[in-house]
Amino acid sequence: EVQLVESGGGLVQPGGSLRLSCAASGFTFSSYWMSWVRQAPGKGLEWVANIKQDGSEKYYVDSVKGRFTISRDNAKNSLYLQMNSLRAEDTAVYYCARDSSSLFDFWGQGTLVTVSS
Amino acid sequence: DIVMTQTPLSLSVTPGQPASISCKSSQSLLHSDGKTYLYWYLQKPGQPPQLLIYEVSNRFSGVPDNFSGSGSGTDFTLKISRVEAEDVGVYYCMQSTQLPRTFGQGTKVEIK
Numbered sequence: 728e729v730q731l732v733e734s735g736g737g738l739v740q741p742g743g744s745l746r747l748s749c750a751a752s753g754f755t756f757s758s759y760w761m762s763w764v765r766q767a768p769g770k771g772l773e774w775v776a777n778i779k780q781d782g783s784e785k786y787y788v789d790s791v792k793g794r795f796t797i798s799r800d801n802a803k804n805s806l807y808l809q810m811n812s813l814r815a816e817d818t819a820v821y822y823c824a825r826d827s828s829s830l831f832d833f834w835g836q837g838t839l840v841t842v843s844s
Numbered sequence: 845d846i847v848m849t850q851t852p853l854s855l856s857v858t859p860g861q862p863a864s865i866s867c868k869s870s871q872s873l874l875h876s877d878g879k880t881y882l883y884w885y886l887q888k889p890g891q892p893p894q895l896l897i898y899e900v901s902n903r904f905s906g907v908p909d910n911f912s913g914s915g916s917g918t919d920f921t922l923k924i925s926r927v928e929a930e931d932v933g934v935y936y937c938m939q940s941t942q943l944p945r946t947f948g949q950g951t952k953v954e955i956k
Contacts, residue, residue: 771936771947771948771949771950772885772887772893772936772938772947772950773947774944774945774946774947786943786944787944788944789944822892822893829881829940830881830883830895830898830940831883831885831893831895831938832895832904834892834893834894835892836891836892837892
């Protein structure tokens with residue numbers, strides 16, 4: 728059974744940093760692109776970033792470029808999102824999603840990031 | 845960026861009746877490889893989104909056949925032939941033809 732479990736969310740002050748993790752199981756992690764998708768409270772979905780199987784390609788939505796870094800450790804079956812210079816508008820539930828041929832076929836339950844003073 | 849526009853934004857449906865959601869893109873979603881990367885997701889209350897339809901009209905594994913997708917170019921439609929209580933939630937279209945991937949605003953479906 729495919730499982731994706733996010734962790735690392737919490738309350739952080741504006742300008743602060745946070746590192747999210749996503750533990751994958753039930754599939755060959757190293758064979759798939761992976762993505763982060765976020766959802767602000769009561770709002771819609773926004774794709775944030777994705778990373779190729781070997782980490783050689785990474786893409787970001789403009790609003791996080793230069794502040795967020797996606798990475799992965801295939802030996803640990805883990806996906807990460809390093810978030811720096813956080814802003815109030817980054818407040819959201821962050822989902823880890825398996826990125827399979829341009830679609831997200833499995834999602835984690837999400838982890839909430841709150842940016843507030 | 846490709847803008848995805850869904851209508852209506854909310855829908856109240858009598859159980860057993862059909863429902864239809866429209867999704868229009870600001871640019872054609874036909875990729876140079878001949879595929880159209882348009883997807884439909886359902887987010888049930890308190891849950892992450894789940895994939896319903898991929899590449900316009902293909903039902904994902906386990907999705908009942910009362911869900912169907914159609915369309916081409918910039919105009920797409922999700923139809924539910926008979927709405928059931930378990931179909932409530934927010935439906936999103938999404939395009940992957942061009943980065944960044946973008947979602948529609950969502951259509952909230954409720955039962956009357």
